[in-house]
Amino acid sequence: MASGGVLAPIKTRLGDQYALVAGLAAALVVVVFLFAIGQREAIVLGVIAGASYGLLGLGLVLVYKSSGVFNFAQGEFGTVAVFVLYLTTTQGIPYVFAALIALVVAGLLGLLTERAVIRPLASAPRVTLLVATAGVALLCIGLEFWIGRPEPRQVAPALGRTDRVSVFGIFISDQRLLIFAAIAVIAAALAYFFSRTNLGLAVLAASQEPTATNLVGISVARISTLVWVMAAVLGGVAGVLTAPLFGFAPAFLTSTALVPAFTAAVIGGFTSLPGAFLGGVIVGIAQSVASSLDLFEDVPGPQTASLFVLLVLILLVRPQGLLGGK
């Protein structure tokens, strides 16, 4: 965002702007069309679902932006945090402290992952790192099955009231609103971090020129640790906020939200933090429309199918995403 734009030739920047405008216009047309054929509920439900994807997607973007890695363990950072939240709240610890403990544990998990897996593989190909993070995710899943057995559970929401706000006749619970607020705050904070703080610039520098960054006296290794801890805490936030909506089981975030979150990040351009949120909303709307339109009634698994089509289309037509720089 802040980094690429300055150096990019003006022509491509203009081209990107036009593409963005065209994309938003197309989105607007689609939304108006959906309104016209009476799919208002689908839009609202889609935006709500998309917010959870966007929240998980923020962590993916953070790791990609600063180390060029696709982090398949992001969902499991969240699930582990939810397990900790569950164990601590059932022990009678107040919710706020329990949530804090959960986030700290998620951060420690990120620290452990970075030290034990990411750092030894720092010079390995990116695809190897992808497999390694998938290994971390699988290990977490194994531990969760060991501790928790494959049964669904409920965990308390931060805010319990569900009938405060209503849009087009659909009640949006306070927990959902909290997710929106969290996304807005986190995206803004991260955008500020990357564009206005020295540490944020150091993170970007470390991702673009690791050797030179080391030479000017910034420890790339420490930056890497910092980024993974931040990402893990973000994953923890995503888990703790979304788990009360549907209940949770081992691997619930990885199996339900990881691929939509990746798709959201791809749509947003994978380096853009607001893009992750925008992508999440687009994915959410696409999924909910696909499952409610009569046209797709006979297609089994419309949500997964729409996700696959969306991902292939965006990668073929506009691989840099809607808001991503080249």
Add this chain to the structure above:
Amino acid sequence: MAGVLTRRRKSIDRDEIPPDVIVHDDFRPSTAGWAARFGVLGSVAVLVLWLGPVVLLGGEEWFALSLAAIYAIVGLSLNVLIGYVGTISLGHQAFVGIGAFASAYVVTEMEQPFLVGVALAALIGAFQAMLLGGLALRVTGLYFALITLSYGLFAQDTLFGIQSVTGGGAGREAPLPTGPDNFAPYYFICLAFLAGVLFVDWRMMQTKAGRALLALRENPRVAATFGINVRAYTVLGFGVAGLFAGIGGALLAHLNGFVDSTEFSFQLALVFVLMTVVGGLRNRTGIIIGSAFFALLDLLIRKVPGLEHRLADLDVTIPVVLAVAGLVLAVLGGLGRHWIRAGIGVAIGLVGILILSPMTVPVIENQINEFPILVPETFALVVGPVLLLVTLVMYPGGIGQQIRPIQHWLSGHKFDIHVGGEADVQITDVRA
């Protein structure tokens, strides 16, 4: 940085003699030497064909052994993609599942014999893989990994849910060709197919196509400047991978006697990746051993005397060890003001305490008499990823790297423990 980058030399072909053993080039084994080598090969054959299944396992475990052979075929299929073409596939359960449903449909609905089912499954598998390969020409690296992941889920939910072909949620029957519950001959059928797949793989890598694949894996652009048709060979590689996976899927369907979409979940795809990478990319023997290991893990736990019992003990021992070790590390780190080390210690300790807590404190409901025992499935879920991470971080060549000296000796060279060091192996290539 530069040191790290240059440490792993790349060799062009695994089967070529590494430069550091050229000293032994004049060496020819004596008659006794050849006899010893053929003796070892012969004993392995006897072990696989007769001694293992009939004597050691008492002729009762044909099902698990057939599964091991099928997993080996799938592992070789995935090896073509990751090891030769240089693209990761996280949706390989789709490749296998399409083969399974195709064969089940051909055999039950069209009433064709088993072999026709397998052949058509292989062709359909190759066809769908080539379609996906077309996509791999446009989208590479990490993004393609994402596409395969999404494709796997799409296949599981949508393709395998098409009522008329797959029977929807009800699934489809796939009778065992050797008669009901007669698994013994089926094991040898699976072995025969494995041998066929091995032969095709071996021949392919000895020809122009194999060298072209390895070249474009290293660098597609450089390969193109040498006149290699990158598109054609990428699609060919995908086709071969799909062919193998289709065969594996068909065999799997008829082994289970039944196919339904829930079998082909994302976790199965991860297990496939796991066993291939742990086995060692571009090393056929290593991949067969790795795949068979993951397929037989349950059997291993059941058959080794006292192991299951010991695992139940470990259920308490491991978390206690973790908790204590974490605590010690945390205190030491804190004393030495190594805060990151202390944090890691706290994390390890917390994992131990977390595993222990449901046992000591009955916080989790429904667990009055079933506190978590390390059951075989969970054991595989924990051990598999640990093996994967250890392989990636410390032994990038996997099992294949460990057995390279033996392979080298068997092929008529002097025994050299250093053959196949890091110089010979590299996990995969940067194409992102």
